[in-house]
Amino acid sequence: MAGETEHKLRGNYASMRPDFTVDQAWGAYSEAEHELWRRLYRRQAGLVPRYACDEYIESLAKLDFGRGIPRFDAVNTKLARATGWQIVAVPGLLPDFTFFDHLAHRRFPVTVWLREPDEFDYIVEPDIFHDFFGHVPLLFHPVFADYLEAYGKGGVKAQGLDALDFLARLYWYTVEFGLVATPKGLRTYGAGILSSGGEIAYAIESERPNRLGFDLLRIMQTRYKIDTFQETYFVISGFRELFDATAPDFTPYYSALRPLEPHAASAVLATDRIVHRGREAA
Numbered sequence: 001m002a003g004e005t006e007h008k009l010r011g012n013y014a015s016m017r018p019d020f021t022v023d024q025a026w027g028a029y030s031e032a033e034h035e036l037w038r039r040l041y042r043r044q045a046g047l048v049p050r051y052a053c054d055e056y057i058e059s060l061a062k063l064d065f066g067r068g069i070p071r072f073d074a075v076n077t078k079l080a081r082a083t084g085w086q087i088v089a090v091p092g093l094l095p096d097f098t099f100f101d102h103l104a105h106r107r108f109p110v111t112v113w114l115r116e117p118d119e120f121d122y123i124v125e126p127d128i129f130h131d132f133f134g135h136v137p138l139l140f141h142p143v144f145a146d147y148l149e150a151y152g153k154g155g156v157k158a159q160g161l162d163a164l165d166f167l168a169r170l171y172w173y174t175v176e177f178g179l180v181a182t183p184k185g186l187r188t189y190g191a192g193i194l195s196s197g198g199e200i201a202y203a204i205e206s207e208r209p210n211r212l213g214f215d216l217l218r219i220m221q222t223r224y225k226i227d228t229f230q231e232t233y234f235v236i237s238g239f240r241e242l243f244d245a246t247a248p249d250f251t252p253y254y255s256a257l258r259p260l261e262p263h264a265a266s267a268v269l270a271t272d273r274i275v276h277r278g279r280e281a282a
């Protein structure tokens with residue numbers, strides 16, 4: 001999403017439409033790019049059975065995008081039937097309003113370009129592999145799909161309330177880096193984790209980060225780091241909890257949060273429900 005980076009964006013924004021969409025131009029990907037995609041896919045698909053939530057695993061299994069960079073039009077046919085979501089091709093990160101407006105209309109923006117081979121393990125800006133592998137499978141899940149639409153609508157509304165920082169933190173700690181407690185143990189539904197070769201095992205198994213029970217206001221009051229593995233993850237009990245907790249009008253929440261100092265990404269508070277206290281915790 002937008003607002004996460006301050007360096008110059010690397011996508012080509014020259015020939016987009018007013019809503020920032022472009023054509024995917026699938027035919028323009030090189031064979032080397034398809035091969036890099038397959039390598040990325042193979043590695044992550046091998047990790048997912050141990051670390052991803054079942055909803056993600058089941059959805060990924062029904063999709064067939066290990067053979068090369070997927071065609072957006074083919075995915076959209078399936079998505080339309082499943083949840084009514086669509087993906088739209090974009091040059092890269094978007095302005096906040098544009099991003100929220102797409103989500104509010106059940107359109108998920110997916111970056112068209114793929115990382116370079118030397119970025120196999122780490123990439124700063126989201127590329128097509130992150131956006132697609134991380135985000136698209138859960139667009140097939142009805143409750144998660146509704147949450148994301150509600151989030152977009154909430155973003156459009158928050159714009160006038162000077163509350164985008166709060167909502168950005170919620171997106172970060174759920175859609176990008178969320179964990180879920182399951183009968184098989186902790187699993188992830190966060191796209192930033194699912195698409196990362198290193199953070200996926202770290203997020204679930206490492207002794208270092210904190211894992212805390214989901215708490216909406218606490219999350220909206222907590223800073224995050226964009227250039228290291230996370231110091232804290234928040235654990236939901238299921239997508240229903242996420243959807244229900246975020247259903248109320250946030251306007252009074254924003255008023256309550258505005259005068260407060262944000263917590264550091266590493267903080268553990270007396271009021272936290274601790275699933276795991278990180279070895280590195282302050």
Ligand code: PHE
Nearest residue numbers: 150151154246247248249250
């Ligand atoms: N209920 C929130 C509001 O009134 C909107 C929202 C929904 C925000 C889901 C985030 C996630 O602003």
Ligand code: CO
Nearest residue numbers: 001126176191
């Ligand atoms: Co993302």
